[in-house]
Each structure stands twice: as structure tokens, then as C-alpha cells.
Amino acid sequence: MSPLTGQILNLFASVLLLIAFAMLAQRRIVTLINLFAIQGLALVGSTVTVAWATGQRHLYYSAGITLVLKVVILPFILHRLIRRLNVKWDIETLINIPTMMLVGIVLVVFAFNLALPISQFSQSIARGTLGIALACVLMSFLMMITRSKAVPQVIGFLAMENGLFFAATSATYGMPMVVELGIALDVLVGMIILGVFMFQIREQFDSLDIHHLEKLKED
Amino acid sequence: MNLEGFLAQLLAVAAALAGAPLLSGWVNQCRAWLQNRRAPPITMPFRTLHKLFWKESVIAHDASPIFRVTPYIVFGCMLLACLIIPTLSTNLPLAPAADAIALVGLFGVARLFISLAAMDIGTSFGTLGARREMLVGFLAEPAFLMVVFTASLISSSTSLATTVSTLGHREFAILPSLAFAGLAFTMVSLAENARVPVDNPATHLELTMIHEALILEYSGRHLALIEWAASLKLFAYSCAGFAIFFPWGIAEASDSVAFLWALPALAAKLAVGGFALALIETILAKMRIFRVPEFLATAFLLGVLAILVHLLLGA
Numbered sequence: 001m002s003p004l005t006g007q008i009l010n011l012f013a014s015v016l017l018l019i020a021f022a023m024l025a026q027r028r029i030v031t032l033i034n035l036f037a038i039q040g041l042a043l044v045g046s047t048v049t050v051a052w053a054t055g056q057r058h059l060y061y062s063a064g065i066t067l068v069l070k071v072v073i074l075p076f077i078l079h080r081l082i083r084r085l086n087v088k089w090d091i092e093t094l095i096n097i098p099t100m101m102l103v104g105i106v107l108v109v110f111a112f113n114l115a116l117p118i119s120q121f122s123q124s125i126a127r128g129t130l131g132i133a134l135a136c137v138l139m140s141f142l143m144m145i146t147r148s149k150a151v152p153q154v155i156g157f158l159a160m161e162n163g164l165f166f167a168a169t170s171a172t173y174g175m176p177m178v179v180e181l182g183i184a185l186d187v188l189v190g191m192i193i194l195g196v197f198m199f200q201i202r203e204q205f206d207s208l209d210i211h212h213l214e215k216l217k218e219d
Numbered sequence: 220m221n222l223e224g225f226l227a228q229l230l231a232v233a234a235a236l237a238g239a240p241l242l243s244g245w246v247n248q249c250r251a252w253l254q255n256r257r258a259p260p261i262t263m264p265f266r267t268l269h270k271l272f273w274k275e276s277v278i279a280h281d282a283s284p285i286f287r288v289t290p291y292i293v294f295g296c297m298l299l300a301c302l303i304i305p306t307l308s309t310n311l312p313l314a315p316a317a318d319a320i321a322l323v324g325l326f327g328v329a330r331l332f333i334s335l336a337a338m339d340i341g342t343s344f345g346t347l348g349a350r351r352e353m354l355v356g357f358l359a360e361p362a363f364l365m366v367v368f369t370a371s372l373i374s375s376s377t378s379l380a381t382t383v384s385t386l387g388h389r390e391f392a393i394l395p396s397l398a399f400a401g402l403a404f405t406m407v408s409l410a411e412n413a414r415v416p417v418d419n420p421a422t423h424l425e426l427t428m429i430h431e432a433l434i435l436e437y438s439g440r441h442l443a444l445i446e447w448a449a450s451l452k453l454f455a456y457s458c459a460g461f462a463i464f465f466p467w468g469i470a471e472a473s474d475s476v477a478f479l480w481a482l483p484a485l486a487a488k489l490a491v492g493g494f495a496l497a498l499i500e501t502i503l504a505k506m507r508i509f510r511v512p513e514f515l516a517t518a519f520l521l522g523v524l525a526i527l528v529h530l531l532l533g534a
Contacts, residue, residue: 014395098516
């Protein structure tokens with residue numbers, strides 16, 4: 001591997017980390033979806049770099065699937081969804097962004113320490129970036145925990161899948177093709193089902209705030 | 220201290236003193252062009268300074284000595300900052316006197332004194348401005364330190380002269396950590412120099428001003444010194460940014476040919492940087508004062524990320 005390949009991989013990994021933080025702090029739903037698309041693009045870039053550096057053919061296919069699914073189709077569905085739900089310009093009130101950023105930094109340090117022993121056993125060229133992949137997953141968790149509206153939670157879920165995909169490429173040159181196709185289909189179908197859910201939630205409560213779901217208990 | 224170093228230091232003083240008002244004038248000119256106004260001449264800050272130096276200085280009856288000495292202290296701090304940042308050459312006799320962390324401290328001393336002086340008279344505007352200045356300052360300082368630490372980690376030295384010679388001579392490498400640090404540095408300099416997303420330097424609108432509220436009570440030569448110090452601060456920040464992120468063109472020690480090129484290189488970099496600043500100020504709107512902590516927290520975050528990426532990825 002030439003040093004330039006490693007540097008490009010590190011660059012894409014850093015961009016992914018930056019976008020994970022940006023998503024954590026973003027108030028507007030439209031921007032959140034665009035950030036998700038950019039994250040997918042960075043993922044495609046890193047996967048293609050790994051594929052080119054190692055000559056693994058199947059990684060090109062998974063990069064192609066990622067490009068079609070996460071950069072084109074899912075953002076398109078999400079954009080249509082928020083237009084039809086009429087929440088396009090919604091601004092979510094987030095509590096205390098600086099604190100969340102600090103929690104995010106702690107998560108990054110934690111993820112790196114967690115990934116260090118694992119990545120030492122890995123043979124992959126991108127093993128150094130495993131920590132960043134884990135950090136992305138953990139930060140998507142944090143985003144799902146702190147958001148109260150349904151659409152940002154779904155985006156957090158999708159971003160978590162991005163992080164897992166990145167972890168797979170950085171630890172072991174990606175998952176087998178069958179698994180990858182299965183996950184891709186899962187995400188697509190899950191997205192459609194969650195979209196239907198959102199319409200149902202709104203019809204029931206006139207709002208997409210999932211705190212209303214707590215009232216579903218029978219007395 | 221050899222003669223060459225002495226000459227370089229002298230030239231750096233002259234470049235800072237003359238270049239700083241020119242830089243302010245250039246930024247104002249660019250901004251006027253971008254906003255479709257007729258631009259004032261680039262030497263306008265010099266004329267303002269000249270006018271102010273010949274005017275009488277009025278001081279309130281109950282002003283304490285702090286109020287009188289503050290303009291000199293602030294001006295001295297900014298001039299010293301310009302001297303220890305390698306603007307033209309890394310061969311500076313004064314550079315070992317203070318490293319990058321001391322540089323942050325110098326800016327801190329200036330901020331402390333100007334805030335004390337603003338509260339000294341006891342007008343409500345002065346107090347309000349001082350509080351806001353301290354709010355911006357205490358958030359901007361750690362972010363600036365993070366940027367400095369990133370550069371220091373990469374070059375394994377906190378001395379700016381060593382940083383410049385290390386970063387200027389490394390072979391080409393994509394360093395995400397430096398990119399993050401550069402973003403953080405841009406945000407910090409916008410906040411510290413009272414530029415548009417944080418403060419508007421062109422307005423005296425009471426509710427929004429920070430820097431102007433601090434110096435409302437000054438007049439005559441005191442005001443001239445403070446205005447000059449403000450432009451020196453902008454110059455110092457620009458040069459610190461160039462030194463860390465674009466170190467090309469700064470002459471090495473004992474290289475007199477490169478030294479001849481250093482001045483045009485600096486002028487070109489300042490012209491581009493000033494235009495970029497005017498562009499930022501034109502396309503962005505001033506944010507609410509309570510959004511400023513978020514803005515600076517983002518800068519801090521980027522700085523910490525830069526350090527983390529450098530330590531963890533080695534990039």
C-alpha cells in the first residue's frame with residue numbers, strides 16, 4: 001500500500017467522523033438528510049479506495065450498492081417523506097449542543113480504546129479506522145437517544161448502518177456479498193415500513209414527537 | 220544575535236506596523252466592492268489614525284490609571300504578538316522569548332485590560348461590552364489552544380518558528396488534522412477579531428456590538444492606539460494562520476534570496492486572506508449573541524477532533 005492510499009483512507013474516515021458530529025448538532029431536518037447523503041458518499045469513497053488498493057472485486061459492487069441505495073434512493077425517499085409529512089422546514093429544539101458535543105468526544109475516545117486491541121489482529125489496510133467506525137455507530141446511538149422526533153431517529157438508525165458498513169470494510173474487507181445484499185434490502189424495506197409508521201403516528205397524535213407513544217399504555 | 224536576525228526583526232516590525240492598517244483598509248475595500256458600494260481608499264485607516272492622533276483626548280473625571288494605560292498595554296501586546304509570529308523569516312531574535320502558548324496568553328492580557336478599562340468608567344455600555352468580550356474570549360481561547368497544540372504535536376515543538384520550518388519542509392501529505400485545525404482557527408479568528416458572524420465591526424448599533432462597546436469612552440490618541448492595535452491583532456491572527464497552515468514563502472534562517480521573496484509572498488497571502496474575510500463577512504449574517512457559545516463550541520470540537528485524529532490515526 002502506498003502512503004497516499006492510507007492518507008486518503010484517513011481523510012475519508014475523518015470526514016465520516018466530522019459528519020457524525022455535524023448530524024448530532026443539526027437542527028434542520030432537510031440538512032440532516034443532506035448530511036446523511038454526504039456520509040454515504042464518503043463511505044463510497046473509502047470503499048472504492050480500499051477496493052482499488054487491495055484489488056478486491058466484490059468491494060466495488062458493495063460500493064455501487066451503497067452509492068445507489070444510500071446516496072440516491074434513501075435520501076430521495078426521505079425528502080419525499082418529509083415533504084408529504086409537511087415537516088420539511090421543521091426545526092427541532094435541541095437541548096445544550098455543546099454538552100452533546102463533549103459527550104461525543106468522550107465517545108470517540110472510548111471507541112478508539114475499544115477498537116485498539118481488535119484492530120491489532122486485523123490484516124486489513126484500513127484497520128486504523130476501525131475506531132472511527134465504532135465512534136460513528138456510538139454517535140448514531142446517541143443521536144437516536146437524544147432526538148424526540150421520528151424522522152431524525154430514522155436518520156440516526158440509517159447513519160448507524162453506515163457506521164457498521166464502514167466497520168466491516170475497515171476490519172475485514174467487507175462482509176460476504178449475500179450478507180451485504182440482505183442488509184441493503186433490509187434497510188430499504190425497513191425505511192419503507194418506518195415511513196408508513198410515521199404516517200400512522202402522525203394520524204394518531206397529530207405530531208411526530210415519539211414521546212406521545214408513552215401514552216399508549218392501557219390503564 | 221547576529222546582524223541578519225536583527226534586520227529581519229526590524230523589517231518584521233515595519234511590515235506589521237504598516238501592513239496592519241493596510242490589511243484593514245483592504246478588507247474594507249473588498250467588502251465595499253462586494254456590497255456594490257464605492258470603496259474607500261486602501262489608505263483610509265492611515266488617515267483615520269492620523270486624524271485621531273492630532274485630536275484631543277478626553278478622559279472622564281473618575282477614570283482610574285487603568286483607563287489611561289490600557290491603550291498602551293493593548294498596543295504593546297499586539298505589537299509583541301506580531302514580533303514573535305514568523306511573518307517574513309523564521310530567523311527572529313525575539314522568537315525564543317515566547318512560544319505559541321505565550322502568544323495566546325498575550326492576547327489574553329490585552330483582552331483582560333481592555334475589559335477592565337471598559338468597566339472602569341462605569342457606563343452600562345462598557346460593562347455590557349466587557350461581559351460579552353469575556354464570554355467570547357473564554358470560549359475562543361481553549362479552541363485556539365487546541366489549534367496550537369495540533370500544530371505543535373505535528374511539528375513536536377511549541378515554538379512557532381520551529382513549527383514553520385517543520386511544516387514548510389515536510390513532503391506532501393494529506394493531513395485531515397490540519398484541515399480540521401484550519402477550520403477551527405478560521406472560526407476562532409472571526410470571533411476574536413470581532414468579525415461578522417460574531418460581531419459587526421462596521422456598526423454602532425447598541426444592542427449587538429461587542430468591540431465597539433468596549434472602546435466607546437476612548438477618544439483622540441488613545442482611540443488611535445486601540446484602533447491600530449485592533450488592526451495589528453487582525454494582522455497577527457492572519458500571520459499566525461499563514462505560519463501554521465500555509466508556511467510556504469517564509470524565509471529560513473541564513474537564506475537571503477528567500478528573504479527577498481518573503482515580502483511579496485506575505486503581501487499576496489494577505490491579499491487573498493483579506494478578500495476571503497470580506498467574502499465571509501458579506502455572505503454570512505451576524506448571529507444572535509446566545510448562538511456564539513455554540514459557534515465557538517464547534518470550533519473547540521474541531522480543534523479537539525484535529526488532535527484526536529492526529530493522535531489516533533497519525534494523520
